[in-house]
Amino acid sequence: MSMLIKGGEIASEQGAPVRGDVLIEKGVITAVGENLEAPEGTEEVDANGKVVAPAMFDAHVHFREPGQEYKEDIAHGTEAAINGGVTGVVMMPNTSPAIDSASVVRTVLEKAREVSRIPVYTSGCITKGRAGEELAGIDGMRNLGVVMLTDDGDPVANPAVLRNAMEYATPFGMFFASHCEIAELSGPRALNEGKVSYQLGIKGTPACSEEICMDRDIRLAHATGARVHIQHVSSAIGMETIRWWKERGARVTAEVSPHHLIFNEEDIGEYDTHYKMNPPLRTSEDNAALLEGLKEGVFDLIATDHAPHSEFEKGQDFVSAPNGITGLESALVSLHDRFIATGLVGWDLIVKRYSAEPRRMMGLEPVPIEEGKTADLIIFDPSGETTFSRDFMKSRSVNTPFLDQTLRGRVEMVLRGDEVLLQREAS
Amino acid sequence: MARKDFLDIASLSREEVDLLLDQATPFKELFTRSVKKVPTLKGKSVLMLFYEPSTRTLSSFEVAAKRLSADVIELDVPHSSVTKGETVKDTVDTLQAMRADYIVVRHKMSGLPQAIARQTRASVINAGDGSHAHPTQALLDAFTLKEVFPELSGRKVLIAGDILHSRVARSTSSLLLKLGVEVGFLGPGSLVPRTGPEGITRFTDFDEALRWGPDAVYLLRVQMERQEAQYFPSVHEYHQVYGVTQDRFARIQGEGTYIMHPGPVNRGVELCHEVMDYERSLINQQVENGIAARMAVLYWLKPQTDSQEAERE
Amino acid sequence: MSVLLDEAAMGEAVASLAGEIRAVAEHGRVAIVGIRSRGDEVAERVSAILKEAGIEHDYGMLDISLYRDDLSHLAENPKLQSSEISFQVDGSHIVLVDDVLFTGRTIRAALDALTDYGRPARIQLAVLIDRGHREIPIQPDYSGVKLETARMDHVIVRLKKTDGEDAVELVTTP
Numbered sequence: 001m002s003m004l005i006k007g008g009e010i011a012s013e014q015g016a017p018v019r020g021d022v023l024i025e026k027g028v029i030t031a032v033g034e035n036l037e038a039p040e041g042t043e044e045v046d047a048n049g050k051v052v053a054p055a056m057f058d059a060h061v062h063f064r065e066p067g068q069e070y071k072e073d074i075a076h077g078t079e080a081a082i083n084g085g086v087t088g089v090v091m092m093p094n095t096s097p098a099i100d101s102a103s104v105v106r107t108v109l110e111k112a113r114e115v116s117r118i119p120v121y122t123s124g125c126i127t128k129g130r131a132g133e134e135l136a137g138i139d140g141m142r143n144l145g146v147v148m149l150t151d152d153g154d155p156v157a158n159p160a161v162l163r164n165a166m167e168y169a170t171p172f173g174m175f176f177a178s179h180c181e182i183a184e185l186s187g188p189r190a191l192n193e194g195k196v197s198y199q200l201g202i203k204g205t206p207a208c209s210e211e212i213c214m215d216r217d218i219r220l221a222h223a224t225g226a227r228v229h230i231q232h233v234s235s236a237i238g239m240e241t242i243r244w245w246k247e248r249g250a251r252v253t254a255e256v257s258p259h260h261l262i263f264n265e266e267d268i269g270e271y272d273t274h275y276k277m278n279p280p281l282r283t284s285e286d287n288a289a290l291l292e293g294l295k296e297g298v299f300d301l302i303a304t305d306h307a308p309h310s311e312f313e314k315g316q317d318f319v320s321a322p323n324g325i326t327g328l329e330s331a332l333v334s335l336h337d338r339f340i341a342t343g344l345v346g347w348d349l350i351v352k353r354y355s356a357e358p359r360r361m362m363g364l365e366p367v368p369i370e371e372g373k374t375a376d377l378i379i380f381d382p383s384g385e386t387t388f389s390r391d392f393m394k395s396r397s398v399n400t401p402f403l404d405q406t407l408r409g410r411v412e413m414v415l416r417g418d419e420v421l422l423q424r425e426a427s
Numbered sequence: 428m429a430r431k432d433f434l435d436i437a438s439l440s441r442e443e444v445d446l447l448l449d450q451a452t453p454f455k456e457l458f459t460r461s462v463k464k465v466p467t468l469k470g471k472s473v474l475m476l477f478y479e480p481s482t483r484t485l486s487s488f489e490v491a492a493k494r495l496s497a498d499v500i501e502l503d504v505p506h507s508s509v510t511k512g513e514t515v516k517d518t519v520d521t522l523q524a525m526r527a528d529y530i531v532v533r534h535k536m537s538g539l540p541q542a543i544a545r546q547t548r549a550s551v552i553n554a555g556d557g558s559h560a561h562p563t564q565a566l567l568d569a570f571t572l573k574e575v576f577p578e579l580s581g582r583k584v585l586i587a588g589d590i591l592h593s594r595v596a597r598s599t600s601s602l603l604l605k606l607g608v609e610v611g612f613l614g615p616g617s618l619v620p621r622t623g624p625e626g627i628t629r630f631t632d633f634d635e636a637l638r639w640g641p642d643a644v645y646l647l648r649v650q651m652e653r654q655e656a657q658y659f660p661s662v663h664e665y666h667q668v669y670g671v672t673q674d675r676f677a678r679i680q681g682e683g684t685y686i687m688h689p690g691p692v693n694r695g696v697e698l699c700h701e702v703m704d705y706e707r708s709l710i711n712q713q714v715e716n717g718i719a720a721r722m723a724v725l726y727w728l729k730p731q732t733d734s735q736e737a738e739r740e
Numbered sequence: 741m742s743v744l745l746d747e748a749a750m751g752e753a754v755a756s757l758a759g760e761i762r763a764v765a766e767h768g769r770v771a772i773v774g775i776r777s778r779g780d781e782v783a784e785r786v787s788a789i790l791k792e793a794g795i796e797h798d799y800g801m802l803d804i805s806l807y808r809d810d811l812s813h814l815a816e817n818p819k820l821q822s823s824e825i826s827f828q829v830d831g832s833h834i835v836l837v838d839d840v841l842f843t844g845r846t847i848r849a850a851l852d853a854l855t856d857y858g859r860p861a862r863i864q865l866a867v868l869i870d871r872g873h874r875e876i877p878i879q880p881d882y883s884g885v886k887l888e889t890a891r892m893d894h895v896i897v898r899l900k901k902t903d904g905e906d907a908v909e910l911v912t913t914p
Contacts (some may be wrong), residue, residue, distance in 0.1 A: 194622045199437070201537040201559025201594055271538035315516055317536040319557075429816040446819070453803060453822045462856035465806035495806075726806070726817055 001026070001418045004038040008047030008379065010369050011347040013356050017051055024375045027418035032371055045413070051380040054351055054367045055087035055414060056332055059358040060152075060177075060231060060255060060303035062324065063089075063120075066107065067096025072308035072396045074108070075115040077328070080306070080395035082118060082421045084329040085378040085411040090362060091122040093130070094153035100125035102140025109144065117421055121362060123148035123177060126165045132157045135165055142172050147363055150177035152231060155213050157183060159220060166226035175227035175361075178217040180238075181279065185209035190319050192280040196265040202319060207235035207286075210279050215241050222250045229361065230254040232305050234279035236289030243298045253300040253361055256290050258331045262338050263287075263401065271318040274401040277307065278323040294353065295345060301361065302354040304331045308397030326395050330402045332378075333386045336409035341382065376416050384410030429729040432544040432551045435560040436601040444569075444605055447723050451570045454726075455719035457494065467726060468497035474527035475501040477554070478534040483690055484554050484564075487714070488531050491721035500525065519546040528730045532556070548731040552724060558592045564689055565598035567720035569606060571713050572643060575685060580607030585636050587613040587669060588647030588697065589658070591620055595689050596647060600627060611639055614647075614669060617658045633669060637678055643685035643709070646671065646697040662696055671698040676705075685709050744887060744895075745908035750868075753884030754782065757866055758789035760882040761835055764864070765790055771798035771834045775850050776821050779838035781899045782868050786837060798827035802836075807849035829858030835882075839897045841867040844878035869908060871895050 002025045009017035010032065021036040022029060038044055063077040072080075074091075081089050091108065093099030099108060099122055112120035124141035128134045130151040138149065149169055155178065156162040166176060181189075186205040191197050193204025214230055221228035222245070233239055233254050242254045259277065264284050268275045275281055293299050307324025314321050332354070339345045356366035367376035386392070386409060388402040414422035430443075439447075457463055473492040477485050485501075492499045502525070522530060522543070529550045532540040537557030544551035555561040569579070576582050584603055590596045590612045600610045604626055612619050613630040623629070630636035637644075649665060659665050666672065671679065671686070676699055679686065686698070686708045694700055702708060745753065764770060772790070774783025780801045787799045802825065805818045836850055847865060854863065866882035871889045887910075889895060894911040898904070 195624070198597070198620050198623050201557045201597060203558070203591075270541055317542055318538045319536055450820045453820045456822055460857055465856070466852065467806040467808075467811060723820075726820065729816065 002039065002042040003045060003415070004036060004042050005045045005047045005052055005379065006036075008050050008052035009347075011051050011053035011351050012368055013348055013352040013366075015348050017347050022052055022369055022377075024415070024418075027375055029369060029371055029373050029375050032369060045379070047379055049381070049383060050412065051347060051382060052369060053347060053378050053380055054355040054369060055376045055378050055416065056085050056354045057088040057358040057364075058086050058304055058306065058328060058331070058354075059090045059301060059361060060257075061089045061091055061306040061328060062094065062308065063091050064095060064308060065111065066104070070396070071310055074112050074120060076394060076396045077306070077308075078112070078116040078118050078120060080326070080328045080393065082414050083392075083394045083411070085332045085380065085414055086328055087118045087376055087414065087416050087421070088359065088364070089118070089120055089328075090148060090358075091120060092152040093123050093125045093150065098125050098128075098130050099123070100128050100130070100136035102137055102144055105141050105144045105146055117419070118416065122146060123150050123152070125149070126151045126156055126176065127161060130154055132161060135161070135168065138165075138169050138172065138174070142169075142174060147174050148177050148229070149174055150179065150231070152177060152179045154183075155179055155181055155217070159216060162217065163220050163224060166220060166224040166228075170224065170226045175229060176217070176221065177229040177231050178214065179231050180211075180213035180217060181205070181209045182213050185212070188319050189278050189323060190276060190280070191268060192265045192282045194265060194283065196268055200268070200271065200318070205278075205280055207237060207282060210235060211238050211241055214238055218242070218245045218250050218252050221252065222248075225251075227251040227253075232257045232260065232279055232303070233290070233293075233299065234260045234282050234286065236286050239289055239293035239298050243293070243296075246298065254298065255301045255303040256294055256299040257303060257305045258327060258334050259305075259325060259401070261287060261290050261294070262334060267401070272401075273314045273316075273318055273321040274325060274399060274403065276318065276321055276323055277305070277325055291339070291344065295349065299353065301357040302331070302335070302350070303358065304328055306395075308395055309399050310397060311399070314399045324399070326393075326397055326400045329393050329395060330388055330400055330407070332380070332411060333407050333409045334402060336380070336382065337407035341408045374417055378411055378415070379413040381410045381412050382408070384412065386410050429727060431729060431731060432540075433562055433724050433728055434541050434544060434551065434553045436562050436565050436598045436605070437560075439602075439605070441605055444602065447566055447720070447727060448570055448573060450723040450726065451566070451716065451719045454722040455716065458715070458719070464494050464496055466496045468492070468495040468528075470498075471528040472498045472500055472526070473529040473531060473725070474522065474525055474549070475499060476504060476522070476530055476532045477501075478504050478532075479555070481533060481555070483714070484533065487717040488552075488554060488721055491718045491725060492529070494718070495722055495725055497529070497725070500527065516546060519543055522547060522549070529725060529728065550728040550730040552728070555594055558594050559597065561594040561598045562602075563717070563721050563724055564595050565602040566724065567713055567717040568599045568645070568687065568689075569602050570720050571687065571709050571716045572603075572608075572685075574712070574716075575709070576642065579603070581609070582643075583609045583611065583639065583641045584643045584645055585611040585613055585630070585639065585641035586645045586647065587633070587636070588649060589618045589653055590614050590623070590647070591618045592650065592653070593647050599645065600624070611636055611641060615659045615665070618653065633675060637675065637682075640682075641684060643687055644671070644679065645687040648689060648691065649693055649696050666696050670696060671702055673699050673701060676702055680705065683707060687713060690714065741909055741911050743907060744910050745885065747906040750906040750908065753868055754785050755789065757782075757868060757882055757884040758786045761786055761866055762790060762793060762795060764835070765795050765797055768833055769797060771800060771827050771832050773800040773802050773825070773834050773836050773854070775836065775838045775846060776801055776803040776823075778897055778899055778902055781901050782839050783837035784901075786866070798832070800825040800827065802850055802853055804846060804849040804853050807853045809845060809849065823853070825857050829854065829860055832858075832860045833862045833864075834860045835864045835866050837866045839868050839899070840895055841865075841870045841878075841880055841883070842873055842895070843875040845875060847878045848876055869895065869897065
């Protein structure tokens with residue numbers, strides 16, 4: 001298959017999008033430039049007014065397989081990813097059973113090869129069953145390509161266990177991802193401690209619960225020479241903590257999720273569980289600080305923490321309802337709607353933080369739109385719009401605050417190699 | 428406008444608050460008649476759904492409903508939380524089958540009455556949800572205060588105790604603020620949130636709080652499990668630092684300050700025995716007013732269970 | 741809309757009503773009880789006339805909202821006011837006063853309410869306007885004016901204290 005994408009704004013990490021044509025032959029980008037001629041038999045795609053960008057990569061998703069396929073599975077999760085312009089994901093290991101051994105990793109990866117149209121990577125547990133006590137089968141998982149170790153969903157409560165794990169697995173070239181909180185400080189893990197927790201009468205989780213653990217984990221990494229990635233940072237002081245450690249040369253990376261940039265505790269309203277996740281939404285000041293942190297490079301990447309839950313579960317009372325919202329399908333469009341379309345950030349930042357850096361962290365090549373690279377790109381219509389209806393979404397779950405909302409921007413095409421993964425009619 | 432549900436204070440307008448407080452008076456006057464009952468809710472049913480035990484509030488609602496001639500059904504529910512995995516929907520489906528016109532709910536989960544209200548045509552009255560709200564308590568408290576201070580605006584009320592976990596503190600302070608009352612919170616630093624609502628003065632020293640000049644001191648009941656969770660070292664120490672001791676009672680008497688308490692009182696913890704006989708204790712009045720306030724709420728609400736015909740002349 | 745009674749005519753109607761009640765009140769102590777709202781204002785005027793004539797009597801006001809039989813049909817319940825019955829109801833002779841007698845349901849409710857205060861020896865009914873169309877067997881003992889109306893007409897009574905003027909208007913629904 002050959003394709004000539006004509007007249008699009010080609011986005012990159014380096015700067016503002018540049019207008020040009022992209023010629024793809026047999027899945028490889030063979031030319032990028034102005035007024036390219038299409039060889040005989042080439043399909044032409046008019047991308048006037050559209051953005052042609054490297055496809056996104058999400059380093060933090062919960063696909064619930066094995067064990068909780070009623071919430072999500074690899075087949076639906078990867079289709080949801082494609083629907084949102086994402087062509088690579090890293091699964092979190094808090095499945096049932098947890099992904100804590102070679103055998104579970106193998107099962108997951110085999111399933112992914114069978115059902116997924118995009119590459120699926122998985123992280124592995126630090127401790128068996130994420131129980132925080134015994135180390136997981138690290139070598140077996142490494143041999144199957146696992147590079148990220150995390151007990152995501154929970155921290156490793158005992159710092160001695162985490163320290164041992166860091167010292168043990170760092171020589172294998174593996175790195176750690178930390179879900180940060182101190183359980184005893186977090187309480188029922190339902191919402192931020194502050195004005196809204198007072199009003200709603202639910203014990204809140206203070207930001208210091210996350211910040212203390214974050215500092216602890218970076219200190220341990222720094223002391224052991226490990227590399228640690230801090231997941232879903234939610235607070236201003238958390239962001240500053242990471243900045244402080246980076247300035248001191250710690251091997252730390254960090255991610256921020258779209259929901260922590262966009263929403264805050266006030267959005268919970270009257271116990272709306274679509275705004276319940278862990279770490280919780282904090283304040284509007286935190287929103288602003290996190291965006292600054294993203295622009296200033298404190299955050300290496302954006303990741304959604306795509307966390308599907310059934311309507312049955314989210315329909316419980318606020319405290320009993322599980323934490324998490326879906327994100328893969330809405331991330332790029334919502335980032336566009338709130339930050340690109342409003343002029344707060346440029347496409348270069350989104351490409352760097354949601355496409356290139358997460359791939360680099362996983363030891364993968366980024367997918368810039370350059371001659372000689374394998375095509376792995378999206379066409380995005382900034383003047384189109386997306387309504388996140390039940391019909392639109394491919395995930396098994398619809399627990400997103402954007403449910404039935406219409407946002408500016410639309411993923412129109414997703415192309416990977418010589419396969420068109422998604423082609424929506426122009427709006 | 429009439430509402431379907433009575434769930435919290437925050438969503439009430441000043442007009443609604445004034446209406447309810449005004450309406451409580453004629454109900455209270457009924458209590459002096461030989462026949463204390465009126466036929467207003469004849470044929471209606473009021474379902475009591477108390478997932479948390481509370482003899483006082485339950486009885487108060489029962490008396491209120493019965494004095495309005497409603498049938499009272501007390502549903503036997505486990506006094507624990509909703510069984511894990513049971514959704515609000517399951518609960519509501521059960522309730523629909525009872526065909527109640529009014530549902531009075533108490534639950535330890537904050538927000539549960541709201542969730543039930545959204546899914547039923549019956550009028551839902553929140554009789555206390557978690558640490559969130561106890562709006563009928565707030566109404567009876569404000570009504571009681573209004574009996575001694577007809578003009579409440581500018582008065583000062585000190586609410587003392589475990590503010591952090593108290594739905595009474597939340598609802599009552601919220602209502603008093605709406606009425607222009609100055610509210611102070613007093614309690615151990617570990618039990619008075621720093622990020623509370625605006626307009627409330629925070630005290631951690633009882634004597635300083637008394638110097639602030641409250642017209643009434645509202646003592647909250649101390650839950651013994653708070654000590655177990657190390658929010659304060661001991662009940663004895665709590666009484667010394669945050670209770671109405673004999674010394675403080677002398678000052679309170681000297682100032683003519685009123686005393687309130689939602690009941691039941693832990694004597695020797697929130698207050699010393701002497702306070703119980705204080706002529707400016709409003710505690711018994713609160714109990715009586717609770718019935719009137721709850722009757723006013725029942726009278727005000729309009730369930731959607733009846734086909735509403737156009738108002739006839 | 742047409743004006744049925746003006747201020748002068750209403751004054752006459754009240755006076756005539758008071759005259760009839762006075763005839764009884766002279767022979768034994770009565771209690772004038774007005775039904776809120778407007779019945780109380782009529783009762784107040786009757787009471788004032790009796791007082792002027794030096795006739796001692798009791799006086800009270802009754803809010804019957806809690807006794808209405810149509811609450812389920814209302815989008816909003818009527819605003820409840822205090823009833824003021826401070827005399828001994830047991831054994832009393834009560835003259836219940838209302839502005840307009842129509843279906844009779846208000847009076848039914850008032851009778852229920854009154855008897856919850858005690859057991860009067862006798863209850864009579866005085867109304868300023870009897871417009872007919874009874875739905876229950878209740879008749880006035882005294883009435884100021886009788887009006888011929890259609891069932892769907894609205895008779896609007898305005899009273900000085902409550903509404904700022906004295907007038908009775910008829911609104912016919914086509």
